[in-house]
Amino acid sequence: MSTISQPNSDCRMYEARFPEIDTPVMIQVKEIGDVATHVALLEYNNIEGMILLSDLSRRRIRSVGSLIKVGRIEPAMVLRVNAEKGYIDLSKKRLSEQDIQVCEERYSKSKLVHSIMRHVSETMSVDLEDLYIHVGWPLYRKYGHAYEAFKAIVNDPDSVLKPLTRELKEIGADGKEVIKAVPAISEDVKDALVRNIRRRMTPQPLKIRADIEMKCFEYDGVLHIKEAMRKAEAVSTKECPVKMKLVAAPAYVINTQTLDKEQGIKVLNQAIAACTNSIERHKGKLTIKEPPRAVSEREDKLLAEQMAYLDRQNAEVSGDEDSEAEEDTGMGSVDLESTSSSGIGD
Structure with a gap:
């Protein structure tokens, strides 16, 4: 490809120089006038378009400012195109929910x-x-x-x-x-x-998480909860490895990482079902506080900070073996790597 000293870095996104009539396009509001709003068509190298105030809404307009603001980016429907003069008339009130989603x-x-x-x-x-x-x-x-x-x-x-x-x-x-x-x-x-x-x-793995509460008042309740956690993790697939962690009794999280959001949610629902079936056989109870959903990095970081804080608190009282209060903390020390029993879930 030939090179130039100062290459042109401006170009429309699509081959057609102008959009087709009855096509939703993405616009940015540039100026709001007395009778029309002037906009730039972002997909067509910011060529100018115009929306008459009467085309802003199907409802009676009480305040233009409540419908449109300078700088806002949103869809609009193409009504007319004059390619020779470069005029493009658009409408907001002609948009359907499907048009908005497609655009x-x-x-x-x-x-x-x-x-x-x-x-x-x-x-x-x-x-x-x-x-x-x-x-x-x-x-x-x-x-x-x-x-x-x-x-x-x-x-x-x-x-x-x-x-x-x-x-x-x-x-x-x-x-x-x-x-x-x-x-x-x-x-x-x-x-x-x-x-x-x-x-x-390159696709990045999504983090899928469910928040649950799990309790078991039967003898050896800790062991039954550990077994239920193992049943949840046994649902893992190569694409969706399942991990279950204690937050603070009786709160637990079940999570996975996957490229396929729907598959990740499906696997976590199966893990919750396996966990529920296991704990209920020992007269325990599992309650879903937050169903499986994709979580952001911020949510994941907040959970990690919460768990680190609780770990520090546990470390501060770990030397007080004779404390009756500690003996009644329930499932606070449950994890799948430990075989010790520390109490019964509250």
Whole structure:
């Protein structure tokens, strides 16, 4: 691919210069006037569009500020397109919930693709539109969305990128011009593109967690709880390893890490069922406080900090073996590696 000293790093995301009528697009509000709101179409290199105030809402407008704000990014429906004059009229009130969902999902994928393409353009000093013409837009046509092609590139870049070519004109030995097909991008640009795609799009494991309470008042209750925890962990699969930990009696967490959110939730529900069945056979009880769900890094960090704090508290009183209060703390020292029995769950 040819290089230029100051490559153009501005380009629309899609091959069409203008959106189609009755298509939802993502816009950013630039200015709110007396009769219309001026917006930029983010997927089309920020070309200008306009929303009449009468197209903001189906309901009577009491305050424009409650419906739209400068700087806000949101979907809008394309009503009219004048390609010659560059006029685009849009509407918010024509949007359905499905339109909003489709637009947000498409924009999220397109924004990631665009970010990768722009980074390659800037770091490799290649023209962004040229990169789209020979790589991005052909992949949109073939895969429906370049995002799907990029996902395939993570594991098998050659199968996606090798078929892409560009035409190169040369003067043959006889002095006549000949056209030959060459790779769409040079090896160094290809390597940069693959490297960036893998860095940004390699799937990261999700953390799935459920919060439960478990009690057992039967003799040897600690042992029965340990057995129930083992039953929960026995549900593990290679893709979804299950771990169960004590937080502070009677609170426990069951968690897994997986690339497949739905599969992770399914496995944790199976683990909870196995744990429930085991503890109830010994007249114990399991209560789900929070069902299986994906947790953020922040939630995971807060749990780790809570457990570390409780560990420090336990360490401070661990030397007080004769304390009656400690004897009645219940299941506070339960873990699957320990075989000692410290009490009965409260």
